[in-house]
Amino acid sequence: MIIEPRTRGFICLTSHPKGCEQNVIDQIEYIKSKGAIDGAKKVLVIGASTGFGLASRITSAFGSGAATIGVFFEKPPAEGRPASPGWYNSAAFEKKAHKAGLYAKSINGDAFSNEIKKQTLDLIKADLGQVDMVIYSLASPVRTHPETGVRYKSVLKPIGAKFQNKTVDFHTGVVSEVSIEPAQGDDIDNTVAVMGGEDWKMWIDALKNEGLLAEGFTTIAYSYIGPSLTEAVYRKGTIGRAKDHLEATAFTISDSLKPLNGKAYVSVNKALVTQASSAIPVIPLYISLLYKVMKEEGIHEGCIEQIQRLFQDRLYADTTPTDDEGRIRIDDWEMRTDVQARVAELWKEATTETLPKIGDLKGYEKDFFNLFGFMVEGVDYDEDVNEIVEIPGLQ
Ligand code: NAD
Ligand code: NA
Numbered sequence: 001m002i003i004e005p006r007t008r009g010f011i012c013l014t015s016h017p018k019g020c021e022q023n024v025i026d027q028i029e030y031i032k033s034k035g036a037i038d039g040a041k042k043v044l045v046i047g048a049s050t051g052f053g054l055a056s057r058i059t060s061a062f063g064s065g066a067a068t069i070g071v072f073f074e075k076p077p078a079e080g081r082p083a084s085p086g087w088y089n090s091a092a093f094e095k096k097a098h099k100a101g102l103y104a105k106s107i108n109g110d111a112f113s114n115e116i117k118k119q120t121l122d123l124i125k126a127d128l129g130q131v132d133m134v135i136y137s138l139a140s141p142v143r144t145h146p147e148t149g150v151r152y153k154s155v156l157k158p159i160g161a162k163f164q165n166k167t168v169d170f171h172t173g174v175v176s177e178v179s180i181e182p183a184q185g186d187d188i189d190n191t192v193a194v195m196g197g198e199d200w201k202m203w204i205d206a207l208k209n210e211g212l213l214a215e216g217f218t219t220i221a222y223s224y225i226g227p228s229l230t231e232a233v234y235r236k237g238t239i240g241r242a243k244d245h246l247e248a249t250a251f252t253i254s255d256s257l258k259p260l261n262g263k264a265y266v267s268v269n270k271a272l273v274t275q276a277s278s279a280i281p282v283i284p285l286y287i288s289l290l291y292k293v294m295k296e297e298g299i300h301e302g303c304i305e306q307i308q309r310l311f312q313d314r315l316y317a318d319t320t321p322t323d324d325e326g327r328i329r330i331d332d333w334e335m336r337t338d339v340q341a342r343v344a345e346l347w348k349e350a351t352t353e354t355l356p357k358i359g360d361l362k363g364y365e366k367d368f369f370n371l372f373g374f375m376v377e378g379v380d381y382d383e384d385v386n387e388i389v390e391i392p393g394l395q
Contacts (some may be wrong), residue, residue, distance in 0.1 A: 001387055003233035005374045008169065010278045012372040015297055016381070017389050019373025020088035027304040029054060030095055031062040034308050039064035039277045039316045040133030040218070044124065046071045046111050046203060049086025050371065051274040052222050053137030055303040058095065058135070059311050065104035067128060071111050071120055073140075082387045085372050097394060103127070105393035111138060112199050116215050124212050125395060131207070132214040136200045136221040139276035146202070150225050154194035156239055156280050157183040158232045165202050165233075166350060168285040170278075170364050175352045178281050197221070197249025204253050204264070217262035218317065219253060220287045222269050225331060227340050229347055239280075247327060262355040265320070267310055267328040270304055273367035284364060289333060289346045291360035299333045302367075306330050344359055 006013045017321045025177045044059040047053035048070030060066040070090060077083035090106050097104035098392040105123060110118040124131055158165075160182055167178040183191075200221050207213050223243045226234050234240055246266065253264035270275065271287050278284060301309070314320055325327055333339065346358050355361055369375040 002257060002356045002382065003387065004381075005372060006367060009126050011275070012369070012374075014082050014372065015085040015088060016385070017082070017088045017091075017375040017377045017387065018383070018385055019370070020085050021092035021373075022055075022376045022379050023370060023373065024046060024058070024089055024092040024096065026063050027058045032306060033060050033363050034063070034312065037063040037066075037311050037316055039066065039311055041066050042131045043068045043133045043135065044071070044120065044131045044216070044385070045069070045135045045137065045151060046191045047137035047139065048072050048106070049074050049090045051137065051139065051272075051276065052269060052303050052307060054086070054089055054093070054134060056135045056340055057302065059307045060135075061097050061102050061104065062092075062100070063308065063311060065102065066133075068097070069115065069120065069123060069128070070104070070106040072106070072108060073110060073291070074108055076108070077387045077389060079388070082388065087388055087391065088373060090387045094392045095187045105395060106391055107395050108365040108391075110144070112140075112143045112146060117203065119395065121206060121210055121212060124207070124371065125210070128211050130214040132217050133209070134203065134219040136203065136219065139274070140194060143199065146191065152190045154191040154239070154242065155183065155187045156233065156237065157181065157187055158237045159188065159241070160181050163237075165282055166285055166347070167282045168288065168350075168361070168363060170284045170288065170368065173250040173352060173355060173361055174195065175285065175350055175355055180233060180281060188241050189373075191238040192242045192245045195239060197247075197252075198243030200246065201249050201253055204256070208256065213260055213262065215255070215259050217257060217259055218261075218315070220265040220267055221250065223247055223266045223327065225268050225273065225335070226271060227286070227335070227343065229344065230282055232278070233282050247325065247371030250326065265315070265328055266326075267314070268331045270301060270331045270334045272306070273364060273371065278368060284349075285350060285359070286343070288355065288359035288361050288364045289350065290339070291363045292346070292358065293339050294333065295343045295363070297339065299339075301333070311348070334364060368389060
C-alpha cells in the first residue's frame with residue numbers, strides 16, 4: 001500500500017515502515033561512525049522502541065556490541081493498517097542487529113504488568129543468564145498497578161496556581177495563549193504513580209531476587225529539568241513531582257545494589273521532539289525556539305547524539321561526572337546561559353507572524369513526522385510498501 005501521514009491533534013495515526021527503517025539505519029551509522037564504546041554487554045532496555053530508549057538500544061548494540069532485550073508497547077500491523085512506529089523501528093533494529101551477529105530479542109506488552117516482567121526474566125534466564133545494564137525509558141500516560149489493579153492516569157498540570165503562557169500548534173503555526181488549571185485531588189499522586197520510580201524499582205528488585213543482575217551492574221533512567229520558562233508546567237508541575245520521585249528512587253536502588261557493587265543513575269536529557277513531548281503544552285514552542293538557537297550555535301543534538309555522548313563521555317568514561325543531586329547532565333548545552341538567554345528573548349517576540357522566522361517550526365515539524373517515518377530523506381513515498389512487517393526476535 002501507499003502510506004501517507006494522517007494526523008489527529010498531537011498524534012499521527014499512520015507510520016511508514018521504510019521511513020522508520022531508514023531512521024534506524026541512520027542512527028546505527030551514526031553510532032558506528034563514532035567508534036567503539038567500552039560499555040555493557042548484556043542489556044535490557046525497557047521502552048526500547050522509540051525516542052531515547054531506542055537510541056540507547058542502538059548505542060548499546062552497535063557501540064558496545066551488546067546483546068539486547070527490548071521491551072515496549074507497540075501496535076502490530078494489520079492488513080491495510082500500518083503498525084505504530086516503534087514496531088517498525090524494532091523490526092529494522094533486529095534485522096540489522098542479527099545481520100551484525102548480535103543477539104536481539106523483543107517483548108511487546110505492558111511493562112508495568114507482572115506478566116511482562118516474568119516473561120522478560122524468563123528470557124534473560126534462558127538466553128543471557130544475567131544482565132549488566134538496564135535502561136529504563138518508559139513514557140506512558142497510564143499505568144495499571146500490578147498489585148492493586150488500580151489504573152492511574154498522569155496529568156500535565158501546574159501545582160498551586162493556574163498557568164498561563166504562550167503555546168504553538170506546530171501543525172498550523174498558530175501561537176496562542178493557553179491556560180491550564182492547577183492540579184487538584186489525586187492529580188499529583190496519580191502522575192507520580194505512572195511516571196515516578198516505583199516501577200523502575202520493581203523491575204530491578206524482580207531481577208535481583210532471581211539472581212539476574214551481574215556484578216558491577218548499572219541501571220539508568222531518564223529525566224528532564226528545563227528552563228524557568230516551562231518550569232510551572234513541567235519541573236514544578238505534576239510531571240516534575242514524578243521526576244523528583246524517579247530521581248529519589250535512583251538512590252534507593254543504588255543502596256539495594258551495594259552487595260553487587262552496582263549503581264543506579266538518572267541522566268537529565270535535552271528537550272527533544274518525541275511522541276511524549278509533543279503532547280505537553282508550551283513545550284513545542286520552547287523546543288522550536290531552542291532548536292533554532294542550538295542549530296545556529298552548532299550544538300543541536302537528537303536522541304542518538306545525546307545517548308552516544310551520554311555513554312561515551314559520561315557513563316563509560318573514566319569518571320562519571322554528576323551534579324549536586326547525583327544526576328548525570330547531558331542537557332548541559334541546552335541549559336547554557338547564553339542559549340537560555342537567547343531563547344528567553346525570542347520567547348517574548350514569538351507570535352504567529354514572527355515564529356516562522358525566529359523559531360525552527362520547520363525543524364519541529366520535520367522531526368515530528370520523522371518519528372512516524374515520514375519526511376525521511378532517501379525514502380520513496382510513492383513506492384508501494386508492505387505494511388505487514390515482522391519483528392524477527394519477537395517473543
Ligand atoms: P517515547 O514516547 O519516544 O518512548 C516511550 C517508550 O516507552 C516506547 O518504547 C514505548 O513503546 C514504551 N512504552 C510506553 N508505555 C509502555 C508500557 N506500558 N509498557 C511497555 N512499554 C511502554 O518517549 P521518550 O521521549 O523517549 O521518553 C523516554 C524517557 O525520557 C521518559 O522518562 C521521558 O520523560 C524522558 N525524557 C524525555 C525528554 C524529551 O524531550 N522527549 C527529555 C528528557 C527526558
Ligand atoms: Na524511549
